[in-house]
Amino acid sequence: xxxxxxxxxxxxxxxxxxxxxxxxxxxxxxxxxxxxxxxxxxxxxxxxxxxxxxxxxxxxxxxxxxxxxxxxxxxxxxxxxxxxxxxxxxxxxxxxxxxxxxxxxxxxxxxxxxxxxxxxxxxxxxxxxxxxxxxxxxxxxxxxxxxxxxxxxxxxxxxxxxxxxxxxxxxxxxxxxxxxxxxxxxxxxxxxxxxxxxxxxxxxxxxxxxxxxxxxxxxxxxxxxxxxxxxxxxxxx
Amino acid sequence: xxxxxxxxxxxxxxxxxxxxxxxxxxxxxxxxxxxxxxxxxxxxxxxxxxxxxxxxxxxxxxxxxxxxxxxxxxxxxxxxxxxxxxxxxxxxxxxxxxxxxxxxxxxxxxxxxxxxxxxxxxxxxxxxxxxxxxxxxxxxxxxxxxxxxxxxxxxxxxxxxxxxxxxxxxxxxxxxxxxxxxxxxxxxxxxxxxxxxxxxxxxxxxxxxxxxxxxxxxxxxxxxxxxxxxxxxxxxxxxxxxxxxxxxxxxxxxxxxxxxxxxxxxxxxxxxxxxxxxxxxxxxxxxxxxxxxxxxxxxxxxxxxxxxxxxxxxxxxxxxxxxxxxxxxxxxxxxxxxxxxxxxxxxxxxxxxxxxxxxxxxxxxxxxxxxxxxxxxxxxxxxxxxxxxxxxxxxxxxxxxxxxxxxxxxxx
Numbered sequence: 337x338x339x340x341x342x343x344x345x346x347x348x349x350x351x352x353x354x355x356x357x358x359x360x361x362x363x364x365x366x367x368x369x370x371x372x373x374x375x376x377x378x379x380x381x382x383x384x385x386x387x388x389x390x391x392x393x394x395x396x397x398x399x400x401x402x403x404x405x406x407x408x409x410x411x412x413x414x415x416x417x418x419x420x421x422x423x424x425x426x427x428x429x430x431x432x433x434x435x436x437x438x439x440x441x442x443x444x445x446x447x448x449x450x451x452x453x454x455x456x457x458x459x460x461x462x463x464x465x466x467x468x469x470x471x472x473x474x475x476x477x478x479x480x481x482x483x484x485x486x487x488x489x490x491x492x493x494x495x496x497x498x499x500x501x502x503x504x505x506x507x508x509x510x511x512x513x514x515x516x517x518x519x520x521x522x523x524x525x526x527x528x529x530x531x532x533x534x535x536x537x538x539x540x541x542x543x544x545x546x547x548x549x550x551x552x553x554x555x556x557x558x559x560x561x562x563x564x565x566x567x568x569x570x571x572x573x
Numbered sequence: 574x575x576x577x578x579x580x581x582x583x584x585x586x587x588x589x590x591x592x593x594x595x596x597x598x599x600x601x602x603x604x605x606x607x608x609x610x611x612x613x614x615x616x617x618x619x620x621x622x623x624x625x626x627x628x629x630x631x632x633x634x635x636x637x638x639x640x641x642x643x644x645x646x647x648x649x650x651x652x653x654x655x656x657x658x659x660x661x662x663x664x665x666x667x668x669x670x671x672x673x674x675x676x677x678x679x680x681x682x683x684x685x686x687x688x689x690x691x692x693x694x695x696x697x698x699x700x701x702x703x704x705x706x707x708x709x710x711x712x713x714x715x716x717x718x719x720x721x722x723x724x725x726x727x728x729x730x731x732x733x734x735x736x737x738x739x740x741x742x743x744x745x746x747x748x749x750x751x752x753x754x755x756x757x758x759x760x761x762x763x764x765x766x767x768x769x770x771x772x773x774x775x776x777x778x779x780x781x782x783x784x785x786x787x788x789x790x791x792x793x794x795x796x797x798x799x800x801x802x803x804x805x806x807x808x809x810x811x812x813x814x815x816x817x818x819x820x821x822x823x824x825x826x827x828x829x830x831x832x833x834x835x836x837x838x839x840x841x842x843x844x845x846x847x848x849x850x851x852x853x854x855x856x857x858x859x860x861x862x863x864x865x866x867x868x869x870x871x872x873x874x875x876x877x878x879x880x881x882x883x884x885x886x887x888x889x890x891x892x893x894x895x896x897x898x899x900x901x902x903x904x905x906x907x908x909x910x911x912x913x914x915x916x917x918x919x920x921x922x923x924x925x926x927x928x929x930x931x932x933x934x935x936x937x938x939x940x941x942x943x944x945x946x947x948x949x950x951x952x953x954x955x956x957x958x959x960x961x962x963x964x965x966x967x968x969x970x971x972x973x974x975x976x977x978x979x980x981x982x983x984x985x
Contacts, residue, residue, distance in 0.1 A: 381735045398689055542739075548689070
């Protein structure tokens with residue numbers, strides 16, 4: 337089974353990410369990669385660099401900032417191959433993100449592929465696109481949502497979509513926070529907002545305009561919101 | 574010098590950002606060039622082509638700075654090639670003759686006004702990079718601390734770089750979607766300046782002129798687009814009334830009571846020309862319609878002589894385009910003027926029932942005015958009270974309280 341770890345950083349706990357945490361992170365990465373658990377992942381640029389896209393009444397609405405204003409802010413993700421939710425939660429508890437904030441663990445549906453990410457192409461930039469729900473939209477609207485397959489086929493064919501999947505509903509999520517060396521695991525997502533992450537895609541584009549063009553064509557643009565967040569490569573600070 | 578500044582600053586930063594991709598470097602080099610001009614022009618005289626002189630000095634400053642950081646070798650070469658091509662020599666001395674410099678300001682405008690940037694960031698970045706207002710001046714103009722404004726600018730530039738907002742004019746098929754965002758930034762700047770009272774700082778009132786200059790650039794660089802011309806016309810019509818709309822005490826004077834002899838006919842003439850050009854394209858938009866309404870007012874010798882039925886029709890048209898409740902409110906006023914206050918009140922009641930303008934002082938203020946005209950003084954007084962309570966502390970509130978005193982003193 338595949339699981340997504342959504343790293344949510346708490347600005348008030350930023351000081352917890354010290355040299356020791358950095359060392360723990362490096363060994364976590366090394367261990368998960370060597371054991372074949374870690375399929376892919378990336379640090380993300382801060383929420384200040386996020387852009388949110390939606391379509392309402394046929395009009396494209398682009399806004400500066402993340403899909404929801406939360407105390408803890410999405411700062412990165414990993415996709416792990418694990419035998420069970422419990423194993424994924426254990427890995428989460430060993431990642432320093434869980435003591436500088438929280439890690440939300442979400443199961444991917446069975447059909448999600450197990451593929452690593454390629455290096456960015458020459459002159460390209462990679463974005464994580466979070467597919468999110470909008471509580472203002474009537475849930476009954478979802479009965480009429482267009483299938484996502486044509487969008488996937490098109491973006492895959494153009495080499496823009498590198499990976500992506502829906503997530504199992506937030507109700508089945510577990511969130512890990514380590515405080516005073518003790519792991520606190522709660523049911524549900526990291527943020528108690530009505531907006532929730534329903535899926536994600538990794539996009540490779542020439543620039544933000546291309547990412548916005550791709551996002552607006554996603555069926556969820558009409559019923560939810562799409563947050564486009566640039567990857568933050570480790571060699572850049 | 575001030576004219577050269579306004580004209581050339583944006584041209585220089587736009588070209589340097591295009592060539593180096595470095596926003597801070599572009600600003601610093603433009604600053605260098607203008608500082609040199611301030612030192613040298615009074616002594617040596619103003620060069621024949623001040624713009625070309627400034628561009629050459631700024632580009633040389635960029636080459637100097639880039640040479641000091643080895644990572645930018647490719648960019649230095651590109652810049653040096655451009656300098657040679659344009660001046661015909663690699664001379665380090667500006668000779669004031671560097672051929673036609675491509676105008677990159679359109680790229681800069683569309684990048685600064687990109688919808689992925691917050692509105693306040695778009696406004697700040699546009700003013701900083703295109704007009705050369707300093708961070709301190711922009712902060713003063715928008716009544717925020719300088720540190721706040723500096724942070725806003727840094728954050729916007731970071732987002733452009735990190736999220737990779739492209740430095741380009743959107744393709745033709747994306748223009749209709751992107752244009753309104755750009756025009757909204759310019760109109761917001763204009764209105765900030767226009768609503769500044771006489772007592773406020775000069776830099777704030779100067780925003781009107783900055784906005785007009787930017788609209789002019791946009792209209793010139795996009796000659797096939799009617800809405801920038803419409804916006805320019807609208808601004809000029811409004812600015813023509815700037816001195817008449819406030820009295821000596823700083824109180825607002827309504828359009829009806831303004832001394833029309835003080836309206837600036839030169840600006841009205843210019844506005845009319847831009848509006849005619851825009852309308853000739855036969856692609857109406859909200860700014861052209863607003864300018865046409867302003868044009869109706871400008872054409873009337875007295876408030877009574879205003880073509881109110883025409884204005885009411887234009888507002889109907891505008892309401893169809895924008896769907897804005899404020900437009901509907903203005904339409905109610907125009908209908909009241911053309912068909913009588915009772916007809917206007919009927920439209921207002923519908924708007925009040927709709928609730929879209931709840932909490933906005935304009936709604937009770939308009940109702941109060943129509944009731945006053947009908948001689949229903951007691952009802953008018955309570956509507957004025959309601960409006961004044963919602964109006965904040967500006968000249969609007971003083972005006973409403975003055976009207977309140979007026980209707981209270983009338984016999985009931």
